[in-house]
Amino acid sequence: xxxxxxxxxxxxxxxxxxxxxxxxxxxxxxxxxxxxxxxxxxxxxxxxxxxxxxxxxxxxxxxxxxxxxxxxxxxxxxxxxxxxxxxxxxxxxxxxxxxxxxxxxxxxxxxxxxxxxxxxxxxxxxxxxxxxxxxxxxxxxxxxxxxxxxxxxxxxxxxxxxxxxxxxxxxxxxxxxxxxxxxxxxxxxxxxxxxxxxxxxxxxxxxxxxxxxxxxxxxxxxxxxxxxxxxxxxxxxxxxxx
Numbered sequence: 499x500x501x502x503x504x505x506x507x508x509x510x511x512x513x514x515x516x517x518x519x520x521x522x523x524x525x526x527x528x529x530x531x532x533x534x535x536x537x538x539x540x541x542x543x544x545x546x547x548x549x550x551x552x553x554x555x556x557x558x559x560x561x562x563x564x565x566x567x568x569x570x571x572x573x574x575x576x577x578x579x580x581x582x583x584x585x586x587x588x589x590x591x592x593x594x595x596x597x598x599x600x601x602x603x604x605x606x607x608x609x610x611x612x613x614x615x616x617x618x619x620x621x622x623x624x625x626x627x628x629x630x631x632x633x634x635x636x637x638x639x640x641x642x643x644x645x646x647x648x649x650x651x652x653x654x655x656x657x658x659x660x661x662x663x664x665x666x667x668x669x670x671x672x673x674x675x676x677x678x679x680x681x682x683x684x685x686x687x688x689x690x691x692x693x694x695x696x697x698x699x700x701x702x703x704x705x706x707x708x709x710x711x712x713x714x715x716x717x718x719x720x721x722x723x724x725x726x727x728x729x730x731x732x733x734x735x736x737x738x739x740x
Contacts, residue, residue, distance in 0.1 A: 525721050527675055527731060531633065534662050537719065537734040538562075538632055541660040546572060549658075551627035553577065553616065555646070556607065556634035559586055563600045573601070575621060577612050580604040607634070608642040613649040626656035626739075636664045637688050644711055650739065651712030657739040658716065663704070664732045665696035667722070671731070696729040704735060713737040 507513060515526075521533040542562060546552060550572055554560050557576035566572065576583070583604055590597055603619045605612035617623060629650055635643055650659050668676055669690055683690050695703040705715040716736040724730050 527679075527722075530662070530721070530732065534632060534734060537662075538630060538660055541658075541717075541736060542628070542630070545628045545658050546570070549628045549656075550625050551575070551621065553621070553627055553629045555612070555629055555631045557586070558582060558633070559589075560630070560632065561595075562630070564590075564595055564597065566599070573620070574599055575601045575603055575616060575619065577603045577605055577616060579606050607638055607646055612646070613652070623653050626654045627658075629657065629659040631659055631661040633662060635661055636668075636690050636692055637683075639691050643692050647708065647711035647713060647737075650737075653739055655739055658736055659713070660734075660736045662732065662734050664690065664693045665700050665703075665722075665730055666693040667696040667729045667731045669693045676731075694733075696731075698724040698729060700724065700730040700733065704733065708737045712739075714740055 503514060503517070515521075515529050516532045518532070520536040520539075521529070522536075525533040539562075542552075546566075552563065552566075552572050552574045554563060554574075554576045557563075557578045560576070563574040563576060566574065578586075583602055587597070587602065601619050603612070603615050605615050613621075613623075621627075631646070638646070647659070650657065669680070669692075671677075680690055694700060694707055697703055699720075701715075701718055701720055704718065708715050714737060716738050718735040719733055720730045721732040721734070722728065722730040
């Protein structure tokens with residue numbers, strides 16, 4: 499769809515919501531991936547200048563580590579499954595992108611100790627870190643989510659993790675959109691597995707969950723309405739290590 503969309507933009511000047519940056523206003527369910535870019539970029543701008551380490555968990559095809567200023571005094575790591583990471587590194591090489599400032603760490607969140615591998619690669623648990631965990635939590639089982647957050651909580655005070663999440667509304671709703679989303683992700687081999695308790699106010703449920711993992715809720719944005727019979731379906735958030 500990229501070709502027709504670009505042609506329409508050149509003819510009319512119109513930018514579809516999915517391609518607007520920064521993304522502003524309410525976040526419809528179908529534009530979650532677009533809207534979270536603005537949130538995560540703002541987190542990076544806010545925290546990374548004073549943080550010596552940067553870890554992208556489940557990095558996928560994220561390119562933030564390659565867009566950092568050349569004089570940035572931060573050590574960057576990417577943690578991801580071997581297959582995905584291998585495909586990414588091959589594409590980066592073909593594109594001629596310099597990756598010398600990034601340390602790649604292969605690990606599966608559900609079956610392997612990613613923090614141990616990170617430390618073996620040079621990560622210092624005694625120094626603060628900014629962890630980015632974008633578009634990953636929803637595909638992991640509860641045990642893997644809790645274990646990951648507790649590992650982050652074991653790092654240096656002042657560390658921050660930024661993440662997006664779904665609530666149990668997304669996993670249980672009979673609405674057509676969510677039924678389709680669950681079926682589509684399952685068919686693709688990545689079923690939706692984890693959601694924060696959607697009992698209003700979901701912000702409090704998130705804070706309680708993070709506290710049980712040793713973290714303190716920082717910034718948070720609820721996605722979806724919590725009025726009447728409606729429940730929030732997700733959100734963006736940061737949490738800190740005290």
